[in-house]
Amino acid sequence: MDQQLVIRARNGDRDAFATLVRQHLPWMDGVARLTVRDPDIARDAVQEALVRAWRALPSLRDPDLFQAWLRRLLVHACIDELRRTRRRLVSEVELTDLHHPDIGDASLSAADRDALERAFRRLDPVQRSVVVLHYYQDLTVTETAAALEMPVGSVKSTLSRSRDAMRAALEADERPGAAFEGGLA
Amino acid sequence: MKTRDDADLLVRSWFAETATAGSPDYASDVMALVDRVPQQRRGAWLRAPWKPGPAEAPVMRAGLALAAVGLLLLALVGTLLLAGARPKPPPFKLQGIVPVTGTVNATFLSADADGIWVTGDREAIHVDPVTNELSRIPVPLTDTNFTGVVAGAGSLWVADYDGHQVTRLDPATGTVQARIYVLNPVALTWQEGLWVLRNKGGGLVRIDPSTNAIDLDIPSVTAYALTPGTLWYIESAQPDAWLVEADPATGAVRSRTPVPYEVAGSMSVDASGNVYLWRRGITRSQVAVIDAKTHVVSEVFNLMHNLIGGITAVGGSMWGATAPGEDGHSRLVELGPKGATGREEVLAPGLDPDNPIVAFGSLWIPFDSHAALYRYPADALAP
Numbered sequence: 001m002d003q004q005l006v007i008r009a010r011n012g013d014r015d016a017f018a019t020l021v022r023q024h025l026p027w028m029d030g031v032a033r034l035t036v037r038d039p040d041i042a043r044d045a046v047q048e049a050l051v052r053a054w055r056a057l058p059s060l061r062d063p064d065l066f067q068a069w070l071r072r073l074l075v076h077a078c079i080d081e082l083r084r085t086r087r088r089l090v091s092e093v094e095l096t097d098l099h100h101p102d103i104g105d106a107s108l109s110a111a112d113r114d115a116l117e118r119a120f121r122r123l124d125p126v127q128r129s130v131v132v133l134h135y136y137q138d139l140t141v142t143e144t145a146a147a148l149e150m151p152v153g154s155v156k157s158t159l160s161r162s163r164d165a166m167r168a169a170l171e172a173d174e175r176p177g178a179a180f181e182g183g184l185a
Numbered sequence: 186m187k188t189r190d191d192a193d194l195l196v197r198s199w200f201a202e203t204a205t206a207g208s209p210d211y212a213s214d215v216m217a218l219v220d221r222v223p224q225q226r227r228g229a230w231l232r233a234p235w236k237p238g239p240a241e242a243p244v245m246r247a248g249l250a251l252a253a254v255g256l257l258l259l260a261l262v263g264t265l266l267l268a269g270a271r272p273k274p275p276p277f278k279l280q281g282i283v284p285v286t287g288t289v290n291a292t293f294l295s296a297d298a299d300g301i302w303v304t305g306d307r308e309a310i311h312v313d314p315v316t317n318e319l320s321r322i323p324v325p326l327t328d329t330n331f332t333g334v335v336a337g338a339g340s341l342w343v344a345d346y347d348g349h350q351v352t353r354l355d356p357a358t359g360t361v362q363a364r365i366y367v368l369n370p371v372a373l374t375w376q377e378g379l380w381v382l383r384n385k386g387g388g389l390v391r392i393d394p395s396t397n398a399i400d401l402d403i404p405s406v407t408a409y410a411l412t413p414g415t416l417w418y419i420e421s422a423q424p425d426a427w428l429v430e431a432d433p434a435t436g437a438v439r440s441r442t443p444v445p446y447e448v449a450g451s452m453s454v455d456a457s458g459n460v461y462l463w464r465r466g467i468t469r470s471q472v473a474v475i476d477a478k479t480h481v482v483s484e485v486f487n488l489m490h491n492l493i494g495g496i497t498a499v500g501g502s503m504w505g506a507t508a509p510g511e512d513g514h515s516r517l518v519e520l521g522p523k524g525a526t527g528r529e530e531v532l533a534p535g536l537d538p539d540n541p542i543v544a545f546g547s548l549w550i551p552f553d554s555h556a557a558l559y560r561y562p563a564d565a566l567a568p
Contacts, residue, residue: 012224014216021219022212030204044467047215051468054219080508081467083537108198116199135193136200167192 006063009054017054024067027137028074034132035078037121045081049074071137071147075129082125112170119169127162130155218468221489274500277530277565280547283317283558285310290331291551291558295373296544297336303551303558304331309341309354312558314545322359325352332384337375338394344370344381351381353397363397376411376433389418401436408452410460417460421449428452428460428475442480448473453496455503459522463505465492470505472496474522486524494538496520499548500567504530506538506550517566530566533559 002023008016028049032042052073060069120128126148133144145155285291288305295302301312306329311320322341324331327348334343341356344367351370353363369384378400379392389406390399409418416433419426426449430440448471450464458477463470470492474483494506494515505518505525515538519528532538532550536559541550548561 014219017219018212018216021215025209025212025215029209034200034204043209043211046209047211047218048467050215051218051222055222055225058224077467108195108202112195113199116196131196132200135196136204163192163196166196170192170195 002066003063006057006060006066010057010060010063017057020066021050024070028070031071031074031132031137032078034136035075035125035128036082037117041081042078045077046074048077052077068143068146071133072149075133075147079125079129082128115169116166119166122169123162123165126150127158127165130158131162131166134159274567275562275565277561279533280560280562281317283312283560285312285319285551285556285558288553288556290329291553291556293331293333293540294542294549294551294558295333295335295375296542301542301544301549301558302334302336302341304334304343307331309334309343311356314547322354322356324354324359325361332371333373333381335373335375335379337379340394342373342375342379342392344373346370346384351379351392353394365392365397365399367399372409374409374411380409380411382406382409403431403436408450410452410454412454412458415458417452417454419444419449419452419462421446428462440480442475442482444475444482445471445473445485447471448485451495453498453503455498456501461496461503461520463492463496465495467491467508472505472520472524476522483522488518488520488525490516490518494541494550497541497543497548499543500563500565502566502568504566506532506541508537509535519566530561532561 002020005016005020009020025046028046029042032045033039036042036045049070053070060066120131123131129148130144133139133147134141139147141152141155141159144159145152148155150158285303285305288303288308288310290306291303291310293304299311300314303310303312305321305324307324307326309322309324311322312318324334324343324345326343326345328346330346332344332346334341336342336356339356340362341354343352343354345352346369349366349368349370351365351367351373352361353365354360355362367381367383367390368386368388370381371384372380372382374380378394381390381392382388383390387405387407389401389403389409391401392398393400403418405420405422406418407421409416411417411433414433416431416436418429418431420429421427424446426444426446428442428444428449429438430442431438444462448462448464450462452460452462454460460475460477461472462475463472468489468491470488470490471485472488472492473485475481476483488505490505490507492505493508496503496505503520505520507516507518509515513534515532515536517530517532517538519526533552536550536552538550541548543549543563546563548563548566550559550561551557552559
């Protein structure tokens with residue numbers, strides 16, 4: 001189904017592209033939210049990736065690679081945005097804190113969520129993307145490397161370092177008297 | 186002690202719950218943007234170039250020669266008329282690159298009478314605008330987030346974002362003179378006191394240098410601009426927003442103008458006192474202009490640019506600084522009260538023009554990943 005839609009969209013059919021947008025928006029929004037930790041910035045990153053996809057669609061030769069190609073565009077949009085986040089501080093004030101849904105998971109304590117949030121925010125943009133693609137999108141290391149246009153070895157080492165950092169944060173919070181540390185998105 | 190599997194499971198659970206905050210409902214917004222963007226054509230179809238036949242060629246040559254003479258005359262007359270009207274601005278060319286060695290955090294700038302202050306890695310760096318000589322003062326920070334440096338009242342004031350404090354330092358010795366609690370301080374400005382914005386939750390405070398205490402605290406402010414004798418700020422509570430004009434000495438409100446929420450993100454003021462409000466997006470930014478005298482709010486106009494560097498008053502004009510486009514170049518886009526004027530200048534490749542300032546006749550743009558300041562002539566951006 002997707003293949004026919006992609007071919008039609010590649011030929012300039014906006015209705016076909018609109019259908020693809022509706023189909024792919026949920027996972028794209030999820031990946032972007034997890035990576036950038038801000039629903040508005042995530043939405044911007046998704047929009048950017050989709051507009052770029054529409055523009056460059058005629059250059060996509062194999063319609064079966066549409067989702068992988070879209071993922072690559074999205075990850076790069078998120079990384080670009082994250083790199084700018086700190087510098088943007090002077091002009092854009094946050095009135096609300098991060099968007100946390102109230103749904104709870106029995107296996108996660110509030111302290112775990114807090115520790116994970118802080119540890120994740122300390123990861124650099126590429127580390128964040130690797131972690132999200134691997135744990136949320138369930139991509140293999142090879143697929144993650146393709147999405148980020150990185151060597152497989154670099155993805156493996158990045159994933160290992162990021163995982164260690166997050167595990168260390170969880171353990172640190174298990175220590176009595178662990179202090180709150182702030183962090184930037 | 187958590188095993189790697191325990192940690193993996195927790196990360197997966199955490200992602201699962203935070204990613205599903207609701208189904209995204211902006212597909213129609215995406216398509217509205219797509220409708221404005223043409224698809225790129227692969228291997229664009231081109232017509233074969235037209236060539237005159239043997240009989241047409243002499244006529245064509247004579248016609249072209251006449252047209253060329255006419256154009257030359259027109260250009261000559263035009264140049265003479267314009268030369269009498271106003272001086273031509275110099276070309277917009279990179280004046281120089283000032284290395285700010287030893288830092289990857291050259292992000293926020295300010296100017297004092299002697300030069301440019303730059304945030305560095307746990308140090309404030311002073312750049313001499315004539316010799317490019319650097320001097321450095323160590324800055325005590327809780328973490329690495331150093332979000333502003335400004336000189337005033339003979340001291341240096343630095344924003345320690347994670348330490349939730351503004352620190353006052355002796356610029357000669359680096360000695361700490363005072364620490365003032367401000368939640369996530371950003372956007373430092375010196376004007377008869379130190380003005381600081383709280384990044385989380387909003388709020389503008391002024392610190393009195395004679396007491397090192399906050400003597401004015403205006404809650405709910407999300408952006409501000411100071412001009413001599415006037416404080417402008419934005420108050421917003423979705424879906425409403427107001428532009429407030431106040432007395433900077435007392436904070437007393439002079440006027441309060443409702444403005445569209447979609448532009449109430451950031452602000453700057455032009456040479457005539459008109460206020461530009463904007464909110465940037467990755468694919469487009471929205472701008473409105475408020476007339477200083479009448480307080481009439483213009484129509485909101487869309488710029489199909491990511492105004493990453495905001496809008497800056499340079500040489501009597503207002504310039505929006507865009508993020509790098511697909512060609513790798515950022516641009517400065519001249520703006521007027523009704524939108525982009527069509528005048529644009531191209532910046533060095535890769536330069537993300539965040540936080541530019543105008544000082545010493547130049548536009549200074551920090552390029553933090555290159556540990557350098559890029560300097561462009563401000564007069565080249567004159568109207």
